Amino acid sequence: MSNHVLLGIENVYRTYVDDEDNKVEALYDVSLEIEKGEFVTIIGSSGCGKTTLLRLIAGLDTPLSGKLTIGGVPITGTDPERGYVFQQGGLFPWLTVENNIATGLKARGVYKQEKSRVQEYIELIGLQGFEKAFPHQISGGMAQRVAIARALINRPAALLLDEPMGALDSFTRADLQDKLLELWRHDETTMILVTHDIDEAIYLSDRIVIMTPRPGRISDIMEVSFPHPRHRGGVEFLTMRKTILEKLHLASALPEPEYRI
Numbered sequence: 001m002s003n004h005v006l007l008g009i010e011n012v013y014r015t016y017v018d019d020e021d022n023k024v025e026a027l028y029d030v031s032l033e034i035e036k037g038e039f040v041t042i043i044g045s046s047g048c049g050k051t052t053l054l055r056l057i058a059g060l061d062t063p064l065s066g067k068l069t070i071g072g073v074p075i076t077g078t079d080p081e082r083g084y085v086f087q088q089g090g091l092f093p094w095l096t097v098e099n100n101i102a103t104g105l106k107a108r109g110v111y112k113q114e115k116s117r118v119q120e121y122i123e124l125i126g127l128q129g130f131e132k133a134f135p136h137q138i139s140g141g142m143a144q145r146v147a148i149a150r151a152l153i154n155r156p157a158a159l160l161l162d163e164p165m166g167a168l169d170s171f172t173r174a175d176l177q178d179k180l181l182e183l184w185r186h187d188e189t190t191m192i193l194v195t196h197d198i199d200e201a202i203y204l205s206d207r208i209v210i211m212t213p214r215p216g217r218i219s220d221i222m223e224v225s226f227p228h229p230r231h232r233g234g235v236e237f238l239t240m241r242k243t244i245l246e247k248l249h250l251a252s253a254l255p256e257p258e259y260r261i
């Protein structure tokens with residue numbers, strides 16, 4: 001194992017039994033190493049085990065067999081060093097924006113000492129002026145930024161994001177993607193993002209992990225090596241998108257793109 005590995009996932013299996021007593025192989029022999037500071041996205045169709053994998057990394061669930069480690073130490077439960085952001089909601093509706101973010105610090109008992117960081121994170125997510133607003137008074141995109149700030153204020157080694165932008169319109173989504181890159185650079189946090197948006201994966205990540213369902217397994221891992229800022233209409237971007245579509249078996253019948261000159 002290299003010194004740079006933060007997260008080790010080794011031959012992990014997780015099986016569920018559904019309502020009709022059928023065995024569902026949500027994860028089947030999944031292995032992956034994630035390096036410190038890496039931005040990894042996990043992509044794949046619904047039901048391929050993405051949330052199951054993220055919950056195992058978070059320590060919200062345990063595998064049937066296999067091993068998960070962080071910094072070489074087995075994961076045995078949840079810990080603020082692994083921040084978790086849900087698909088939507090997740091904010092306390094009775095708390096203001098600043099108090100929602102402060103709960104991260106309070107949970108660790110360091111609110112008094114680190115109080116000033118609440119304002120720092122409000123500025124980082126661009127919500128100055130909304131400190132006293134309640135979740136129902138802000139937009140969905142703003143609420144997701146608050147949820148991300150609440151997790152990041154604990155300076156987690158890894159931030160786990162389960163389709164945090166799934167419910168947002170495409171403009172808000174693009175905006176939040178840029179914010180996420182900014183936060184990633186600011187804190188050098190390792191990012192593990194689940195998405196089913198191929199463009200989002202290419203725009204953001206160092207590596208894209210492609211999963212396929214029944215049984216849920218990793219079918220491919222791709223490096224995205226071209227530099228930021230990435231242009232969604234650029235040749236490298238579109239070529240990569242086509243490759244991923246093919247790997248997901250969605251594009252075999254598509255005509256050749258026009259950028260081939």
Ligand SMILES: Nc1ncnc2c1ncn2[C@@H]1O[C@H](COP(=O)(O)OP(=O)(O)O)[C@@H](O)[C@H]1O
Pocket residue numbers: 016017018024025026044045046047048049050051052053216
């Ligand atoms: N608590 C559960 N009980 C039974 N089956 C489950 C449970 N959680 C997930 N599954 C099943 O496991 C598979 C993977 O689910 P999930 O990890 O949520 O996939 P994804 O997040 O990629 O959509 C699916 O077939 C899903 O129906």
Ligand SMILES: [Mg+2]
Pocket residue numbers: 050051052
């Ligand atoms: Mg899911």
